[in-house]
Amino acid sequence: DAKTTQPPSMDCAEGRAANLPCNHSTISGNEYVYWYRQIHSQGPQYIIHGLKNNETNEMASLIITEDRKSSTLILPHATLRDTAVYYCIVRVDNADSWGKLQFGAGTQVVVTP
């Protein structure tokens, strides 16, 4: 699986959009981009994933560049409950990788009032 690079930390004001970058310059054509988050003292929680098209769900939007070498997770209206470590993961969806999520250090996001 391709490696990812994320900033170690970032702050965001409550109510504003939080834009979390992730670089994955060695991504392969069949690798998906996943985002998970981990709120303090809890297990990681799935947010969103995509292959090449932009994706949106009730939690966030995922923007993947045309060359797929980077992506941005957007939390449209950050709340205090969005304070967490956010992980960007790149992986292939096949039987060999099922269940094997390779987490990096992630980005600590702090949402302030």
Add this chain to the structure above:
Amino acid sequence: DAGVTQSPTHLIKTRGQQVTLRCSPKSGHDTVSWYQQALGQGPQFIFQYYEEEERQRGNFPDRFSGHQFPNYSSELNVNALLLGDSALYLCASSLSTGGWNEQFFGPGTRLTVL
């Protein structure tokens, strides 16, 4: 519907001892994965169980072993504990059908080795 549950929540052991951690998957899920998360780091994949067999394994020594029961619950066993085994141990469950299936994580068991 209960999500993934783990027991115990906290555990303190001494070096050289053995420990067993338990996980009950989310209802309807048949696959269980275990992760180790050291303080300040992301979770690291230990292994995955499906149909009562280890299907995948990460870069962990044989001191780490597991088991899955017919009801899909799972245990993680660690022998000859080292100080470096102190970590949060996370269990994740999923449904093993074709394609991608979301993994649901439990709250973890905090293991401290003294």
